[in-house]
Structure formats: C-alpha cells, structure tokens
Amino acid sequence: MIRRTLVVGTDDLASAQGGLFCRDLSISTPDGSLSIRRGTPLDDRLSAALASQIGTRVEIVLPEPGELAQENASERFARAVIGPGLTVERPHQGQCIIHSATTGVLRVSADRVIRINRQGIILLATALDGRLVSPGDTVAIVKAAHLWTPAERLEEILRTVGPEPILRAAGFTAQTAAFMAGPRIRPRNVQAADQNLRALLAPFGIELATTIRCTDEPADIAAIYRRLIDQQTDLIFVAGSIVLDPADPFLLALEHVGAILTCRGAPIDPGTMFWAARAASSLILGLASCELYGRRSILDLLLPYAAAREPIDQNLLAELGYGGLLDQTFSARRS
Numbered sequence: 001m002i003r004r005t006l007v008v009g010t011d012d013l014a015s016a017q018g019g020l021f022c023r024d025l026s027i028s029t030p031d032g033s034l035s036i037r038r039g040t041p042l043d044d045r046l047s048a049a050l051a052s053q054i055g056t057r058v059e060i061v062l063p064e065p066g067e068l069a070q071e072n073a074s075e076r077f078a079r080a081v082i083g084p085g086l087t088v089e090r091p092h093q094g095q096c097i098i099h100s101a102t103t104g105v106l107r108v109s110a111d112r113v114i115r116i117n118r119q120g121i122i123l124l125a126t127a128l129d130g131r132l133v134s135p136g137d138t139v140a141i142v143k144a145a146h147l148w149t150p151a152e153r154l155e156e157i158l159r160t161v162g163p164e165p166i167l168r169a170a171g172f173t174a175q176t177a178a179f180m181a182g183p184r185i186r187p188r189n190v191q192a193a194d195q196n197l198r199a200l201l202a203p204f205g206i207e208l209a210t211t212i213r214c215t216d217e218p219a220d221i222a223a224i225y226r227r228l229i230d231q232q233t234d235l236i237f238v239a240g241s242i243v244l245d246p247a248d249p250f251l252l253a254l255e256h257v258g259a260i261l262t263c264r265g266a267p268i269d270p271g272t273m274f275w276a277a278r279a280a281s282s283l284i285l286g287l288a289s290c291e292l293y294g295r296r297s298i299l300d301l302l303l304p305y306a307a308a309r310e311p312i313d314q315n316l317l318a319e320l321g322y323g324g325l326l327d328q329t330f331s332a333r334r335s
Contacts (some may be wrong), residue, residue, distance in 0.1 A: 001148035002062045009054035013047045019060035020069065020147045027053050039070055039094050039147060063148045070094035073144035073154055077122050080158050083107075083165025086139065094147075098140040100133035104171040105304035108140075110319070112161050120145055121157055126167060128333050129319070132304055133169050140167055170308035172204050174234035179211040180224060182240025182250065185292075193239055193292040200299065204307035206235065216240075218249045222256035229257060229282045235306055241286040243273045250286060251275070259284060262313040267321030271298025276312045283312060296326055301333070 004016055018041055025036040029049055036046065042060060050056065063069070068076065071091035078088045078096040085102040100106065108129040116124050126140040133139060179197055181190045194211045201208055214221055228236050241250035243264055254261060259279035266274045275286035283306055291299040301320065305312060323329040 001064060001067060001146065004060050004062060006058045006060060008050050008056045008058065013042065013050060013058070016042055016058075016060045016062060017044075017047070018042065019062040021059065022061045022147060023059045025056075025058065027056065037093065041069075061147050064150075066151050067148040068144075068151050068154065070144045070147050070149070071096075073122070073149035073151075074142050076154060077124075077144070077158070078140075078142040081124075081142075081161065081166040083168030085169025085171060086167060095141055095143040097138055098142065098167065099135075100137045100139050100169045101135055102169050102171040103134050104132075104169045105308045105310065106131045106133050106139050107168050107170055107310065109164070109166045112166050116157065116161060116166075119157060121149060121153055124166075130301070130304060130333055132334060139169070170310055172304075172307040173309055174204065174206050174307045176231075176233050177201055177206050177208045177235040177237065178228050178233050179208060179237045180214055180221070180239065180250075181211070182214055182216055182221075182238075184216075184240040189292070190239070192294075196292060196294045197237060200303060201235075204303065206307060209233070216249045218252040218256065221249055221253035225253055225257045225259070225279065225284070229279050232280075233282055234309075236282055236284045238284060238286045239292055241275070243275045243286060243288075254279070254284070262311070263317050266298055266317045266324075268298040268301060268317065268324040269326065270295060271301075271326075274298050274302075278312075283309075285312070296330060298326070300330065301326060 006013060006016055021036055021038050021040050024038050027034050034049055050058065071094050074094055074096045075091050078098060082088060082098055085100060085104060087099050087101045089097045106127055106129065108126050110129060113124055113126055116122055123143045123145055124140065179194060198208045212224055214224055238250050242248050254277050257279050259277040261277045264275045266272055270290040273288040277284040287299060291297040302312060
C-alpha cells in the first residue's frame with residue numbers, strides 16, 4: 001500500500017480517490033460537524049466536504065495492484081474458514097462478526113487459529129472449542145490487520161490452513177439414551193444416578209428411555225448392548241465398570257458386539273477413569289462414581305460433543321487435557 005499526505009487547497013484530492021483514510025478526522029461544515037473514520041474511502045462527497053478546509057492535512061493510503069481493502073479481506077477470509085452452523089455479518093469498520101446459526105456445540109481448530117494469528121495478516125479471535133451455542137451467539141471476529149492486504153498473501157494463508165473449516169457449529173441431534181447399572185451399584189444409587197442423568201440430558205433434548213439393572217456376566221451385558229444398539233439408542237451410559245480391570249465384564253462385552261473402544265481413561269479431573277466405545281450409531285460411555293451423582297465431571301464436559309454426535313476419542317480427550325482441571329476451567333469453557 002502507498003501512504004500519501006494531502007494538504008487541502010494545495011494538493012489535488014481527486015488524485016487519491018478510492019484511497020482510505022488512515023486516521024480519524026473531524027471537520028466543521030455548514031451542515032454541522034462531520035467525523036470521518038479511518039478506513040473510510042475518499043469519494044466525491046467527502047472531497048466536496050473537505051474542499052473548504054484549506055490547509056487541513058489528510059492522511060490517505062492507496063492500494064498497490066492486487067491489494068484488497070480491509071473489509072473485503074476480512075470478509076473473504078471469514079467466509080472461507082467457517083463451516084456448517086455459522087453465519088458471517090457484513091463487515092463493519094473493517095471487521096466481520098461470525099455468529100452461530102444453530103443450537104449446538106462450537107468446534108474450533110485451535111492450532112490453526114494460532115497459526116493464522118502468528119502471521120500478522122489476519123486477526124482471528126474465537127470462543128473456546130466446546131462452548132454451547134445458540135442462534136445469534138457471537139463465536140468469532142475476523143479483521144484484516146492492515147487497511148490494504150495483498151490478495152495473493154491472503155490466498156496463500158488460506159491454502160496453508162487447508163480446506164476444512166476452522167470453525168463450525170455442530171447441532172444437537174442425539175435423541176435417546178439408556179442407563180445400565182451393574183451389581184456393584186446399590187439400588188438407591190441407581191435411582192439417584194437415573195435422576196441426575198435425566199437432568200443432565202434434558203437441556204440437549206435427549207430422553208433417558210430406560211434404566212436397566214444387569215449382571216456382571218459379559219454375555220448378559222453383551223445381549224443388552226446388542227438390544228440397545230439394534231434400537232439405535234444414541235447414548236448408552238454404563239455404571240459399575242472398572243476401567244483398570246483387564247477382566248472388566250462391561251469392557252469384555254464390547255468385543256461381543258463389535259464395538260470399538262475409542263478411549264480408556266481421560267486426562268480430565270474429575271473423570272480420569274472414564275471410557276468410551278462406538279458400536280454402529282450408538283455411543284457407549286463408561287462412567288465412574290464421580291460422574292453419576294451430580295458432581296461436576298467429565299460427563300458435563302463431554303455431553304455437548306456426544307449430543308452433537310462428535311467423535312469422543314483419544315484425540316478429543318488429549319486436547320481437553322489442556323484445561324482438564326474442571327474445577328478451575330469449566331466456567332470459562334461455558335461462558
């Protein structure tokens with residue numbers, strides 16, 4: 001970009017038509033005070049308003065060939081990096097605001113946000129990955145760092161971040177759940193866990209359709225798994241499993257139904273003894289005692305992902321380990 005300082009009455013303002021003011025400017029006109037914001041293009045109307053301001057210095061930046069104005073660069077980038085469930089406002093003062101268009105969970109590729117911001121061309125600020133969102137919520141802002149941005153440089157940045165969206169909002173689609181409790185769980189505790197699960201699931205529109213007492217025989221447990229999977233139950237919660245036990249019947253039963261264990265233990269506290277498995281369209285979640293009776297735990301953290309059918313696997317849990325002390329970080333994730 002080219003910067004020029006023009007003096008009204010001495011220099012020809014027409015020579016800088018289309019350039020952008022790089023400083024705020026206030027002038028008095030017969031119609032009252034006129035404030036010109038930085039980033040505003042110099043056009044015929046402003047040239048006419050400035051004509052009587054003899055001696056006023058006007059700071060203008062003009063594009064070189066192939067450069068995009070700030071608002072155009074911001075909008076081009078914002079629309080290129082968002083995925084489903086999000087919308088982009090028209091730019092205002094060079095900045096675009098990205099909103100959620102759905103009720104769901106926000107997904108953000110944090111490493112690519114960091115990579116973008118390190119380059120100093122685009123400024124990208126986002127909410128945290130995993131935040132619950134509703135239609136209209138602001139989830140990010142995008143602003144080009146300069147009044148003019150080389151189009152080739154912008155396209156180069158977009159190529160380096162890849163074709164997958166950096167931000168998207170995954171809507172809640174899970175609808176049904178079941179709760180299985182082994183013989184280790186006392187009847188009154190089963191009832192308490194049932195009530196707690198119903199309260200946790202309700203905000204996501206998920207119904208706890210059944211609570212089942214089961215034996216600790218792998219074949220019996222597998223039969224219940226199979227019935228629930230065949231019924232296309234979205235979420236199956238398991239209580240009474242011991243993830244550290246190589247002979248845990250709930251884990252052994254997974255093999256009988258062709259389920260894939262996606263994580264065994266989690267870097268989340270409370271919730272280190274959590275496990276998850278996938279069988280057809282059903283997600284099976286092994287819960288320790290801390291997740292059953294109302295204490296804030298990994299279940300509160302992972303339910304939005306599960307409700308949106310996002311993969312609950314080692315990759316996700318590895319990312320959530322940063323900030324995995326929930327007593328300290330949970331409120332920040334949700335606000």
